Amino acid sequence: MKRGLVAFILAVAAIAGIVVLTVWTGTKRPTDQKIAEPPNLHTSYTKYQFDHSGRTVHFGIQPLWMPAGNIAEVMSRDAILTQELGKLGLSIRFHAFLKGDDITFFVKKGDLQGGMVGDVPALLAAAVLDILIPAATHQGFDHIVASRELLIRDLKGKRIGYPYGSVSHRTLLEALASDGVTEDQVSLIPQEVTDLPDALAGGFIDAFAAWEPATMAALSKAPTASAIHRSRHLGLVYFTREFATNHSEAMHRILAAEIRAVRWLTADRNNLARSCKWVAERSLGRGTENLVMSPDKCSAAIAELGQMQFVLVIPERDLRAGGYLEREFEFLKSLGNISSTVVWTDVRKKLDRSIMTEILASPLKYRVDEFRYELGDD
């Protein structure tokens, strides 16, 4: 009788202790987190109006993706681009998306004519769509951020958030595999990139895979957090083949605007800060304040050596056989994201660096060194 009573008291005390500790550490329940939804159900996208008259070029961008978001914001304010497209009887409208897969979804629907995406969404799109990838935007890193400094193998048994179908998703799987960790040994939790920093800081997840500015936001929110793994990625620009064929000149002018934007951004640190402010304004509109950084921080991050690098022409070494893009392509195939019937040579034909080279070789024609931007109030 007495032994039973003692056991009962101990059990109650243990349960109470666990409850108190759980509440004290502020652990969130998994159900509190958002789960990635199909893009066509995302409430933000329902506000977009796509003009299918053929007079407007709808272009998908990712403001929350540094520094491609900055390039896009500058391009959207490019008076020369507006002027040149006007001569062709066209206008351009930039639509913000959370990740490259969403852009491809709307391209597939016929709402968009092109966009700026990471290499993974670009390769996934190239595998199923007739597109042309004529330019790059930058090379940067996807990160795996953990709550503290540790090895990849230490992630065994941990909960890891990731944006499904993104470059970071690929980065996570590749990193786990590189250190002998299987998917069964970790708990993978698909989440929106905007939710990841808070999830890590709140202790709901132990690590996540994402890109800038999510990494910087997480590091600022969680003092002990650390980027334990980085993987290079390429930012790419793609258009539908139909648009590239029927509106080749327009495509050239848009790409020239990109060159112009990059040159404008790299010419002066203030321009970079200004572009960060534009990103923040658009981002605020999307309710993604979690990832918004101050212009100073943002520009400093972009300017930091070795982190991000503007790249306009798709690097030759990435295109060659066995190069980065082919390796990425094969990795996606091995994951089943790309059909086994699709071969690299077919996808390779959709990557064309000569267009950008041609534009760079004709700076006068494409006015790549002229800068006329609508700077707004500043």
Place this chain on the structure above:
Amino acid sequence: MRRNMSVGSRQSPPRGALRLRWKLVIGFGLVFGITLVLLFAATMWGIPFTRYSGTYAADRSEAIKDLSLVADLKKEGLLRWLEERKNNVRRLSNDEFVRSSVGQLAQSVQEKTKRGESAEEIRQDLLRDATADALCRHLNLVMKIHKVFRKIEATDAATGLILASTEEAALGTLSPERSFVERMVGSGQDLAMEVKKDTVTGAANLVTSHTVIAPEADTMKEPRASGAITLYIGVDAFLGPLFQTGAGLGQSGEMVLVNHDGTILMSLKHRPFGAAEAQISEHRITAKPAALAARGKEGIVLAPDYRGVPVVAAYRYVPVTPEEGWGLVVKMDEDEVFARLWNHIFYLTLIGFVGLIGTGIAATWMAGKVARPVENLSSAAQEVTQGNFDVRAQTGGSRELEVLSQAFNSMVQRIGDWHTNLTEEVQARTQALQESEERLGLALKGAQLGLWDYSPQTGEVVRDQRAAEIYGYGIDEVKPTIELWEKSIHPADRLRVTKAFREHLEGVTPSYEEEYRIVTKSGQEKWVMSRGKVVTRDEDGSPTRVAGTLVDITARKIAEEEVIRARDEWQRTFDAVPELIMILDSQRRVLRANKATAEILGISPEELAGGQCFQSLHCKQAPPEFCPFTKMLADGKGHSSECFEEKLGGFFEITVWPLKDSNDNIVGAVQIARDITKSKSLQEQLVRAQKMEAVGNLAGGIAHDFNNILQVVMGYTELLQADKIEDNPDLADLGRIRDAAKRGADLVKRLLTVSRKVEPEFRPTSLNHLVDNLEKLLTRTIPRTITIQHRLQDGLRPVNADPAQIEQVLLNLAINARDAMPDGGTLTIETANVELDQEYCDTHLEVTPGQYVLLTVSDSGLGIDKQTLVRIFEPFFTTKKAGEGTGLGLAMVYGIVKQHGGQITCYSESGRGTTFKIYLPAIETKTELSAPEKSVAPPRGTETILLVDDEEHIRELGARILARAGYTVLTASSGKQALELYEKDETISLTVIDLIMPVMDGRQCLREILELNPAARVLIASGHSLTAHEIDAMGQGAKGFVTKPYDARHLLQAVREVLDKG
């Protein structure tokens, strides 16, 4: 003598005290130790569900972080250095002087090339060219200022010729890196950077090129790269020292720089595993960290390095240009990286160990402190337990112990006193107990009781010698178990007994008592009775001990079974008797009654028991007069009485035999009541039948003589009448004589009928037809005051009957009915198909079960009283006045019915009419039923007939009748004479023989004739009616039969029939 106990005074420490001490040591040690271990574990591995991850994780993280930090710093340093070099080449290329000089020189060289000048001519021109000279000097100046460059040269973008260089000898020659420049220009890039090996010196250089765009005069023309500036930097001279500073990397630390395919870009600290000395730009590393870094990955990994040694390596990607990226690996041997971690763990463990030892010592000291007084007290208690009540505990120490010791000493004092008293009392009680046990043992032995004892929780079973003997074992021969017990129970009883035992264990029943069979060791079957009871239970109510007795009751069981068997047998016998048997006490009270009594009286045996026998049997409140019990009481002998029991509707014979005790006193009686109704009825029927038989025999005996007399009278009367003329006055007298003779013959015939000497002419007959045919006659016979009703059943079965006799029966009954209804009434004649069963047949003589036709004749007349009713079928019994009836009517009816194998009953009550029921056996036949005979003329013939009769008158009469009918007649007065005639005269066609004759009767004569001629035709004449059996006995030789007295018509008809048979 009392003494105080102390630690020092103990010879050996009591074991209990030692255990207490060690328990305390272990208890304190465990509490302190576990606390220490938990603290150690928490310090090392953190606290679950909190953010504190422990020293191990923190140190590990710190070590990794340090290495990461170094890698980041090195990467940043490299990138800054590279950026400086890029700025160097960018500034130099964008310098106005350089741009214009390169533009001019490139244009000049291109023009000369177009003109077809040789390479040497062009080279010589360049050596002489002032612009080229100025550019060379400018390049030399730049190299001197920066000091990091090994060489600077300006090349023509189109031809690859060196337009200017810091090495004069190279001027005008093709640049070794011209393809590098061409690729840069061709890809639209303005800067390229790569580590390349000098083809001449073999030294590795960081080659950095930048396009040079010459100023165009035409601003509308797209600018073109005219040349390129290329800087050469010795890798070993500058990159090596930059990375190999070793700051923060310890002794095993190293940095490795590889290009995109893993080729090393700087010297390695160690020799690679399985390779000779590694050469820059030649040796390729495939180790994981370097490979990851070269592929654009950054992170930290625990993996073997190029030597195969486990290292912790931070790898970084160095983006040199969009087209070129390097891998930077900063690594330290794993042992060194985690050395601090292991040191930490070691010291923590050491502290923990020391803490544990200290805890142990402290626990031991504390345990001694706490346990010592208790040990003293315990020692004193030990002494007390060993019977030493003089011992006293040492007082002192803490207040609680002082109080405890004093209380103990006081308690010991009192226990000592009690002990003395108790010892005496125990001795007395022990003696009493021993005596009691002895008595109990003797009682058990006398009662042949075995004892058993079972502990359900341990399964242990204990039994005494007697219990073992019952099972056929010696006391120690086999270890008793509950399984063995169950196995020894007879299979037929096992389930019941084990269930009862289990139910008692579960508390369902208050005790366990079962009688059952066991199979002993030798296989013998025994009956035992086992009694038991749970004597102790634990806290949960589960039984802990069950005890009981076992006794061999085989002998008793056998006796009981014998008693039961005898009782059952007696009861079965008792019940099997169909008579009513009651066992009475001396007061006529029913003690027991058999089954038949209960069933017949309709009273259950329980209701019968205790009641007076006359109440139950006679439904009376006092013994009847004829009570045999009363007589038995009077003389002490058995008596019987017959009585009619109205309640039971029958006659009973009641017999009573006395039951006496050993002193010959009557203590009761056995009373048997037997239903004699049936036998009584049969007896009456038998008497009647015998009477009828006697009368019949008497009548039959005189009938032959009467018939012969009447035959003569009638025959001669007829002959005289035939010879007289019509107006002869004698005719009337002759007629009267003939009529009287006829009446006499008729009377004889009736007598024969009554005595069943008249053989009926059986044929399938429908009683309905007979009734219908008789209707006309009855209408004439019965007065109109009487209504005649027919109720004839459709589909009435035929009967094998003589229609004439049945008509006679109906007529007689109708006349009787008429006489019973002088004032009119209803005569009802009914027919019906009935089936008589065995029960009916048992109570009626000469009736067999089967299908019958019932002919009922009833009237609504005066009825018949009971005295008359029993005699109505007697011959010559009549209630009519003399001359009105012969008394043979109903006797004839009775005789005819009996001769038909039937049965007749009469039911009558005075004033309510009379009913006669006649049962005739039904037959199944398709033969045409008999129809009324038609009147035809007597047949005639011409054959010769031998007439044999010992009566002369009859012989003559027969001869005259036959002769008149045309036959030739021979006569013989005896059988012998007849044989003689028959032998002589072959013309004889038929012999008519009187059956009863002296000397040779008709039977013998018949046989003799048949011997002479088996085909002889013989007609038997007799006053008796021959039965079929009699005819058979004559050897079936007779062809026909005619009854005497016969008239002419009957004789002639019979003769003709026989003759016609052939």
